Amino acid sequence: MKALADTLKDLAAPTTSDSVWTQACFSGSGPADLERWRQSGGKIYNGKVRDLVITPQKVLMIHSDRLSAFDRFIGYVPFKGVILTHICRFWFDSLRQVVPNHFRSSPHDRVLEVEPLTPVKTEVVVRGYLAGSIMRAYDAGEREFCGVKLPDGLRAYQKLPEPIITPTTKAAAFEHDENTNAADLIANGVCSAAEWQTITTMAFRVFQHGQTVFAKAGWILADTKYEFGRDASGGIKLMDEVHTPDSSRLWESATYAGRCSEKLAPIMLDKENIRRFLMDQGFSGHGPVPQVPRAEFIKLALIYLHVLEALTGEKLQVNPTKAQTLTSIL
Ligand SMILES: Nc1ncnc2c1ncn2[C@@H]1O[C@H](COP(=O)(O)OP(=O)(O)OP(=O)(O)O)[C@@H](O)[C@H]1O
Numbered sequence: 001m002k003a004l005a006d007t008l009k010d011l012a013a014p015t016t017s018d019s020v021w022t023q024a025c026f027s028g029s030g031p032a033d034l035e036r037w038r039q040s041g042g043k044i045y046n047g048k049v050r051d052l053v054i055t056p057q058k059v060l061m062i063h064s065d066r067l068s069a070f071d072r073f074i075g076y077v078p079f080k081g082v083i084l085t086h087i088c089r090f091w092f093d094s095l096r097q098v099v100p101n102h103f104r105s106s107p108h109d110r111v112l113e114v115e116p117l118t119p120v121k122t123e124v125v126v127r128g129y130l131a132g133s134i135m136r137a138y139d140a141g142e143r144e145f146c147g148v149k150l151p152d153g154l155r156a157y158q159k160l161p162e163p164i165i166t167p168t169t170k171a172a173a174f175e176h177d178e179n180t181n182a183a184d185l186i187a188n189g190v191c192s193a194a195e196w197q198t199i200t201t202m203a204f205r206v207f208q209h210g211q212t213v214f215a216k217a218g219w220i221l222a223d224t225k226y227e228f229g230r231d232a233s234g235g236i237k238l239m240d241e242v243h244t245p246d247s248s249r250l251w252e253s254a255t256y257a258g259r260c261s262e263k264l265a266p267i268m269l270d271k272e273n274i275r276r277f278l279m280d281q282g283f284s285g286h287g288p289v290p291q292v293p294r295a296e297f298i299k300l301a302l303i304y305l306h307v308l309e310a311l312t313g314e315k316l317q318v319n320p321t322k323a324q325t326l327t328s329i330l
């Protein structure tokens with residue numbers, strides 16, 4: 001076992017060969033694993049980040065090191081899948097008493113075993129601060145978002161009077177999600193009015209829990225995205241990932257007010273770091289993906305690791321070889 005922080009720092013050395021780097025990045029489950037799972041009756045779904053093995057009894061979520069941004073594949077962030085698996089373990093455990101969720105166990109550093117649910121096909125975005133796409137639209141004069149009105153006079157990155165939900169449709173992998181609203185979701189049969197009520201109540205509760213726990217680690221959970229599904233008896237449960245730096249905006253609390261008053265963006269501990277790097281290269285989802293230096297990928301891995309370790313209070317130790325292979329887990 002070795003501290004993952006040390007493994008990442010070793011990888012960052014300019015002397016790291018291409019083959020060592022490639023071995024450190026887990027691109028996804030290999031053909032032999034996939035074939036074995038298919039033969040035992042599993043259906044395979046390859047998402048942007050995770051591979052799913054779906055059987056009627058259970059779903060295995062296998063976290064790769066694939067990085068997507070602007071709905072495009074950007075490259076591999078070594079050990080990101082391991083870190084995300086541990087972050088999800090932490091949150092689903094900590095949410096056990098807050099809302100029903102799909103988590104059962106984690107049989108491997110990259111794998112969550114979860115209850116199979118039928119997805120409610122919407123991404124439930126909860127926002128506590130003015131940021132991202134709604135900040136840009138607000139600057140351009142828009143005030144109503146997914147059926148919710150915001151007051152005049154809000155400044156960039158400011159806390160909203162209260163958290164709001166701006167749902168999006170759920171597009172196929174690598175297609176773009178679109179903003180929607182409760183009325184359309186219900187009219188289109190995505191969920192019933194009663195289910196939407198349950199989903200929003202649960203989403204606000206999970207968000208509040210997340211903000212409280214992150215605040216203790218010194219961070220602001222500015223916004224995040226949840227997914228929900230129905231279990232065999234129709235009950236709504238929280239599924240997918242929760243409060244990861246892939247699905248959330250996380251800002252440093254200590255510097256937040258000072259930076260806002262200087263009209264600077266908060267210090268960010270999330271995927272926004274790579275989005276900014278890409279935007280600086282003139283890329284925002286269209287045309288060829290720019291070459292990303294390894295140093296940027298390592299920087300992102302260390303930020304994600306920092307989030308995990310501050311939440312758990314422990315240094316993550318991994319067996320680097322075992323974390324890159326999936327032993328028989330079905
Ligand atoms: N308990 C569950 N039962 C069934 N499906 C699940 C469950 N939890 C999560 N999922 C689905 O697993 C997939 C996770 O993989 P990933 O996030 O990599 O996919 P993705 O490319 O983002 O796809 P999508 O755009 O559909 O979310 C998502 O499609 C999510 O809806």
Ligand SMILES: [Mg+2]
Pocket residue numbers: 047
């Ligand atoms: Mg996803």
